[in-house]
Amino acid sequence: MTNNTTPSTDTTIFQLGGDLPVRRVGYGTMRLADGPGDPTGPEARIWTAPADRAAAVDLLRTAAEAGVTLFDTADAYALGAGEELLAEALHPYGDGVAVATKVGVVRPSPTEWVPLGHPAYLRQQAELGLRRLRTERIDLLYLHRLDENVPVAEQVGALKRLQEEGKVRHIGLSEVTVEQLTEAEATAPIAAVQNLYNLATRDHEPVVEHTAGRGIAFVPFFPVAMGGHAGPDGPVARVAREVGATPSQTALAWLLHRAPHILPIPGTSSAAHLVENLGALDVALTEEQFARLAREVS
Ligand SMILES: NC(=O)c1ccc[n+]([C@@H]2O[C@H](COP(=O)([O-])OP(=O)(O)OC[C@H]3O[C@@H](n4cnc5c(N)ncnc54)[C@H](OP(=O)(O)O)[C@@H]3O)[C@@H](O)[C@H]2O)c1
Numbered sequence: 001m002t003n004n005t006t007p008s009t010d011t012t013i014f015q016l017g018g019d020l021p022v023r024r025v026g027y028g029t030m031r032l033a034d035g036p037g038d039p040t041g042p043e044a045r046i047w048t049a050p051a052d053r054a055a056a057v058d059l060l061r062t063a064a065e066a067g068v069t070l071f072d073t074a075d076a077y078a079l080g081a082g083e084e085l086l087a088e089a090l091h092p093y094g095d096g097v098a099v100a101t102k103v104g105v106v107r108p109s110p111t112e113w114v115p116l117g118h119p120a121y122l123r124q125q126a127e128l129g130l131r132r133l134r135t136e137r138i139d140l141l142y143l144h145r146l147d148e149n150v151p152v153a154e155q156v157g158a159l160k161r162l163q164e165e166g167k168v169r170h171i172g173l174s175e176v177t178v179e180q181l182t183e184a185e186a187t188a189p190i191a192a193v194q195n196l197y198n199l200a201t202r203d204h205e206p207v208v209e210h211t212a213g214r215g216i217a218f219v220p221f222f223p224v225a226m227g228g229h230a231g232p233d234g235p236v237a238r239v240a241r242e243v244g245a246t247p248s249q250t251a252l253a254w255l256l257h258r259a260p261h262i263l264p265i266p267g268t269s270s271a272a273h274l275v276e277n278l279g280a281l282d283v284a285l286t287e288e289q290f291a292r293l294a295r296e297v298s
Contacts, residue, residue: 012281014263016070017170017191018215020139022098024256025278026070027063028221028265032056032085033078035110041226045110049081053088060089062271064097066278072194072219072265074102074144075125075132076113083132091134100140100192100219101129102174104147104155117147119158126162142172142194143184152183160188172219178210192217192263198225199236199254199297212259223264224251230273235297245283248273250293252280257290 013021035045050056063071071090073082083101090097103125106116122143129138141162143155162168170191173184184190193211195204197220211218224230229251231237240250248266255264266277285293 011260014217014261015215016098016140016217016263017189020098020170021096022070022263023067023278023281024260024263025068025252025281026072026219026263026265027060027068027274028072028267029060029082029086030072030074030077031267031269032059033082035078043111046077047079047107047110049078049085053085056085057089059269059271059274060086063274064090064094066275068274068278069096070098070100070263070265072100074105074142075129076102076105076107076144079107080128080132083129087132087134093135098139099133099135100142100172101133101138102142102144102172102194103129103159104142105144113145115145115147117143117145117150117155119150119154122155122158123162126159126167130167137166138168140170140172140192141168142174142192144174146173146176146180152180153187156184156187163188172217174221176207178206181207181210181216190216192219194219194221194265196220196222197255198223199229199251199293200225202298208259208262212261216261217263218259218261219263219265220255221265223255223266224248224277229297236293239285239289239293243283243285243289245279246276248277249280249283250285252277253283253285254290254293256280256283257285 033046035047103122106114159171172192174194197204230248236247236250240247
């Protein structure tokens with residue numbers, strides 16, 4: 001977990017929280033998991049560790065070797081197995097590797113994701129995250145969901161106390177509105193917001209606008225629409241051919257072009273797709289292509 005604070009003019013790098021440089025295409029580890037049913041769609045269970053653990057560990061190591069610096073997981077992914085997998089693959093974390101995890105969603109069964117924001121529970125889950133990740137400080141800890149039954153100040157306050165104790169470097173929020181973000185900021189500085197956002201789903205445009213230029217990273221989840229934008233006949237394929245890139249790279253390049261504080265975290269079970277996705281950092285769209293994609297893919 002890095003301590004490099006050198007300012008960078010490299011547009012492929014974002015300074016998370018102002019002091020933690022990460023490459024702007026990260027890796028989302030959520031689907032390195034198993035469970036009954038379809039593993040790819042929105043109803044995927046994400047319940048147990050992946051059956052082929054060695055392949056998952058290899059993939060994470062390939063990601064780090066290929067230059068991924070921001071790894072995204074959560075305590076809720078396979079009941080902590082996602083965090084354990086990251087430690088197995090990457091501990092001791094080299095300089096330049098930043099791990100983001102999340103607390104605040106409880107999994108009573110494979111089909112349920114229930115917000116639970118009691119401050120004592122958030123603390124417990126952060127402590128478990130530290131153990132599973134085998135680290136003394138979590139680089140970025142998100143509140144996975146706000147719990148409407150607990151005051152925002154108490155939930156964010158729990159994360160702030162962990163930050164004051166040196167157990168958390170930066171605090172993030174997930175699936176929040178501008179109003180919720182503003183309320184949370186009254187309690188603690190927020191370094192990142194992770195919301196559902198991609199070419200086809202832009203409901204969180206106000207949050208993109210609000211976080212822009214304020215040093216807050218916007219981390220879009222489902223950046224390639226769960227694979228929907230990666231296919232050869234998908235909605236971005238024509239522009240992809242024009243720019244000489246793959247559809248997945250083009251969908252990610254659209255997000256990177258949208259604003260310099262956007263850090264997509266595509267998921268994949270394939271080393272080839274992972275390396276391909278990092279190539280989005282080298283894809284340049286014209287303003288016309290950017291606008292056409294926004295118009296045609298919605
Ligand atoms: N905060 C939240 O509430 C929340 C919710 C959901 C997800 N997330 C985070 O967001 C991350 C990304 O989400 P996601 O993985 O569900 O969706 P995604 O990144 O939009 O799409 C992943 C899917 O796209 C396919 N894909 C990726 N790159 C490809 C390529 N180059 N060519 C062809 N297919 C490609 C993958 O299949 P292959 O395996 O075949 O490559 C996989 O099925 C998660 O891992 C998680 O960390 C957060």
